[in-house]
Amino acid sequence: MAKRQLHLGAILEGVGADHHSWLDPDLPGNASIDINWYIEQARLAEAAKFDLIFIVDSPYITPDTAPHFLNRLEPLTLLSAVAASTSHIGLVGTLTTSYWEPYNVARQFASLDHISRGRAGWNVVTTGLEGAALNYGRDAHFEHGVRYARAREFVEVVQGLWDSYEDDAFPRDRASGTFLDKSKQHRLDHKGTHFSVAGPLALSRSRQGQPVIFQAGDSSEGRALGAAIAEGTFAASQDFESGSAYYADLKARAAALGRNPDHIIVMPGLVPTIAETDEEARAVAEAAQGALSIDKLLTQVGRFFNYHDFSKYELDAPFPDLSGVTLNSYKGGAERVIRIAAEEKLTLRQAAYRFGQWTSPFVGSPETVANEIERWFTGRAADGFNLRVTRPRDFALFREKVVPILQERGLFRSDYADDTLRGHLGLPVPQHRHAQPPVAIAAE
Amino acid sequence: MAKRQLHLGAILEGVGADHHSWLDPDLPGNASIDINWYIEQARLAEAAKFDLIFIVDSPYITPDTAPHFLNRLEPLTLLSAVAASTSHIGLVGTLTTSYWEPYNVARQFASLDHISRGRAGWNVVTTGLEGAALNYGRDAHFEHGVRYARAREFVEVVQGLWDSYEDDAFPRDRASGTFLDKSKQHRLDHKGTHFSVAGPLALSRSRQGQPVIFQAGDSSEGRALGAAIAEGTFAASQDFESGSAYYADLKARAAALGRNPDHIIVMPGLVPTIAETDEEARAVAEAAQGALSIDKLLTQVGRFFNYHDFSKYELDAPFPDLSGVTLNSYKGGAERVIRIAAEEKLTLRQAAYRFGQWTSPFVGSPETVANEIERWFTGRAADGFNLRVTRPRDFALFREKVVPILQERGLFRSDYADDTLRGHLGLPVPQHRHAQPPVAIAAE
Incomplete structure (x- = not known):
């Protein structure tokens, strides 16, 4: 088994999921709707060898919603544009299972996976906001338990559709006039509690087989769903103790379901405040909080x-x-x-x-922040972190000062060893459900 | 009023909507799933000053479906990636109103419109294939009349959502702490026969105001819908007579609804077969037909x-x-x-x-093809054409030999005068429905 490696993601949240980040004069006021801002951040993260960028989402706003959510690009279109301007970094987008059709979701993520040559990931959410129902012809949002049952079946359908074609389904042999080997196209014919979808999907598998499934919910239903379907989770852990408890719980749940716990990557959010010294960083963090x-x-x-x-x-x-x-x-x-x-x-x-704000233990000099990251990683509170990069200064300091320390310690890659998201995360390419005979799985 | 100008689109259909185009040795076998193929064609069309590229779509396949439809990228993700690699050309994607949610469609096209800086267009279809129902949890497809009634209301909702913010809704004034002027965010509160959507949409308008609406249906319901909502149509006219009859009918229908007939651009499909001489071109076309x-x-x-x-x-x-x-x-x-x-x-x-195949009157030398285009354009059978570019040789000859003739005759632009799709097509930026006081409309 290869040495365990730290994973890093960058949450690109434009002008911020809170009410004050946009006041930072280094952050362009139109960051959330400017594709060039996203492309630039993705390239910076790629230059620092991050595993992925991550786009949050939700389908409901009010006049009081935080600035980024009020006016922002939609994740699938955004990530497809970024895909064309990057080469290695993973591209993870959030999409709700409550108000989409599985057939359309399967197509769009599979298409992003082709466009990015195997770098797509889907953060499966069920939508937390009641008001979303009103944007989709419903009087009330689905009840919490129903949302999670639907999500589970939705993902099952989508993953089934992603296996519509075996990997050698298209001989494209001009001599014999054979474009498709029809025996290698498969209907899904799913008829379940919440969805009925025949298939096949009009898209073959990508270089990484299928997009990577992420999940973030922290309720007991959320953890159960994550343990069952997620290959990565964006945990909300705000301190080492709750982080390690979540980590142990999620991995145990996954193992209990017969899954390999190494194939579910736990990446809590990380909001850094970095300065030359710890004192300076703490002063910056306290001033920012006092301004709210x-x-x-x-x-x-x-x-x-x-x-x-x-x-x-x-x-x-x-x-x-x-x-x-x-x-x-x-x-x-x-x-x-x-x-x-x-x-x-x-x-x-x-x-x-x-x-009402994100309190972060990652405040200090680059050395201090790297130490805390190492503590979480080696202490099994995290397999990696998903970095909130709303503050340009902290993102720059993280890339330029913290990442090199993590690289020197052998915790984080100095260059990409692969060019798919599964490759970065050490996740196997899922075997095709119709492949015959079974492909031998490499020893782990 | 400016001189009437010809419009040109390029239909990018990968390995082709028929069963034989893929046999062309100049066409890569994976064209339909390779984003670089699309980007390359879009750049070629942009270098030739085309108005737009156009992506067809449908959400249902069988093993007998034509090669391009079997395995292809999805239009919105595809066009977003192309947007990041082009600067002027319009980006028009097909999407069905029968199996999507208006809120999601409004978001994705508005997002594409921002990503492309005002170059997005939506070809509104209702889906012709019965089997599509089975991919979306329905036993039967919507009846033809219902499909068109739904389409009309669907577009009305989407256009309403696109006006969720007035153009000056975001002062982003750091001094006063005002990101949004709340009085300029508008709920839609649509409650109709087929859809109920509250809004607002979390996306402001683009540089061209709203994406351009296209439509292609040729049944009487299709024409009625086109006359009501379309700003461009991709007509199926295969000869001058049926083309001019369609043109007159559609423009009359639009005028009868109080619309300016110049604001509905008629662009029939065009499949060219071009060679040095007319004789040679006819021989190529006949050989191609005989091979089927x-x-x-x-x-x-x-x-x-x-x-x-x-x-x-x-x-x-x-x-x-x-x-x-x-x-x-x-x-x-x-x-x-x-x-x-x-x-x-x-x-x-x-x-x-x-x-069973597209028969084309556009067969001959570059001069002959240019003549036929001019005849349709001046004879009011077309305001422009949507070129099928599956055969690389004919696309190259069209760009390199036919376009220069059209430019010399003053029919087609020699350079872009604008950088939005509305700009290319001579369509006005739609006035915002909540704008106060009304903006004066330029004389036409």
């Missing part, structure tokens, strides 16, 4: 609770009782807020500062 | 009738009575086959040669 207005923070906390309006409560009273509020939104996040607020007896103001 | 096998031609004719199996009929008997066969497929084409077969008393074999 309490109403923006309350709006952010509200997002876990389907945009619940927290401004109506007393700020310095205990965190309000939300027993009447639906948790059919970002359930994992909402439950965590309620649990910790109760355990630590937080006021609403304290909860707003705690949960 | 009768069973492939019957399969192609069957496509108009939902893959009806014509091989069971006597070849030299009169064209069979199809009164029991559904016309809920490519109805316009099927009706045309039945009508002409009856009028001209064709046998099945004659009908197969007539309708």
Whole structure:
């Protein structure tokens, strides 16, 4: 087995998933709708040998939504344009299983996988926001459990469609006039609880076989889905302890399902604040936090609770009782807020500062940040990290100062050894379900 | 009013929508799934100052489907990748209103429109093939009339979503902390017969305001839809007479609806066969036709009738009575086959040669082909043409020999005067439905 290697992703979130990042004068105001901004960030990440870039998504906004979400490019079109301007880096896009047709999703990700020559990944989400239903002809969003059942079947259908053609289905033999070997085209004929899809899909497999499946949900249903289908997860872990608990739980769940736990790559989010010294970095982080207005923070906390309006409560009273509020939104996040607020007896103001922004343990000099990354990696709280790169200065310092330390320590690649996303992540090419005879699987 | 100008598009159909084009040794066998092939063709068309490239589509295949349709990139992802590698040419993709959600379609085309800086176009189709229903959880395809009613409402919703933000909705003023002027974000709140969509869409308008709407259906429902919504049509006209009749009918229908007939650009398909002399070109065209096998031609004719199996009929008997066969497929084409077969008393074999391939009046020397183009253009059978470029040799001769003649005659541009698709086509930027006060429209 090859030496375990750290994986790095870059979350390209334009002007930011919060209400203050766009104020950074180094960040172009139109970053979220400018394809050249994305191409430039992807090339920077590729030059630093990152495994992948990652595009978040959700299909619902209000006037109070954070700037990046208000006005942004759509993930599949965005990533296809970036594919044409990069050569190695993986391209992972978020797409909800609640409001798309599996046949269209299978086609678009398979097409991105061809366009990028085997670099596509799909972050499977079920949509946390109730209001999304209204954009898709429904009065109410699917109930939380139904969303996850649908997601599981949806992915099964999509992966089935991705195997519509065996890898040698197209002889394209001009002499005999044989373009397709018809025996190697397969219908799916799926008839399930939520979907009925005949196939075949009009697209062959790519160089990596199939796009890589990612997943991020942290509720118990989310973890169960991740353990079953994910080849990578974008965990929400905000400290080493919760990170290592999540890591152990997810890998154990995957093993219990008969899966190889090494084939599910755990990549928590990482928001770095880097400066020459630890003191300087801490001062920068504290100044950034002090600049946040309490109403923006309350709006952010509200997002876990389907945009619940927290401004109506007393700020310095205990965190309000939300027993009447639906948790059919970002359930994992909402439950965590309620649990910790109760355990630590937080006021609403304290909860707003705690949960209305991303608090990060990755604050310090390049050496300190590299140490913390190594601690998480060797301590099995992470197989890698997904870096939020909204602040241009921190992204530059990370690439130029932190990555070289990780490379010197032999934790992170100095050059690409492969040019597919599966190759970067050490994931096997999935065997074709109709291949005969079975291909021998390399020893692991 | 500016001098009327010819418009040219290039249909990029990879290895071809028929069963024989792929045999051309100049055409790479993997053209339909190789993004570099598309990028190269788009750049060639752009160097020749074409208005647009056009990608066909349909969401259903069988083992007998023609090579290009069997295995091809998906239009939106494909065009986004091409957008990143071109600067001027319009990018038009086909997408069915029968099996997509308007919210997702609006987002992806708007995103392509941003990525390409105002070069996106959507060819609105309703899907002709019955079998498509089985890929989308339905037992039967929508009935022909329902398909067109849905298409009309679908486009109305999408165009409404495209106006979710007024053009000055984002002041992004760091001093005042104002990213969005909330009064300039608009919900759609559409509740119609077929769709219910609240909005707003999370994407502002592009440099050309909105993507350009194309349409191609030739049934009476298709023409009614085209007259109502289309800003360009890809007509199926195969000779000057039917072409000019279609042109007059469509423009009259548009005028009757209060539209400016100059704002609906009629672009029939054009399959050129070009050689040094007319004699040589005719010989090439006849040899190509003689090489076709009768069973492939019957399969192609069957496509108009939902893959009806014509091989069971006597070849030299009169064209069979199809009164029991559904016309809920490519109805316009099927009706045309039945009508002409009856009028001209064709046998099945004659009908197969007539309708199982594209017969083209654009055969001859570059001069002859240019003359025929000018005749259609000045004779009001066409505002331009959409060129099938499956045969590399004919595409090269068209660009290198025919286009210069059209330029010399002042019919076609020698350089781009604009860099949006609306600019190329002489179409106005649609006024924003919420703009106050109304912007003055330039005199035409």
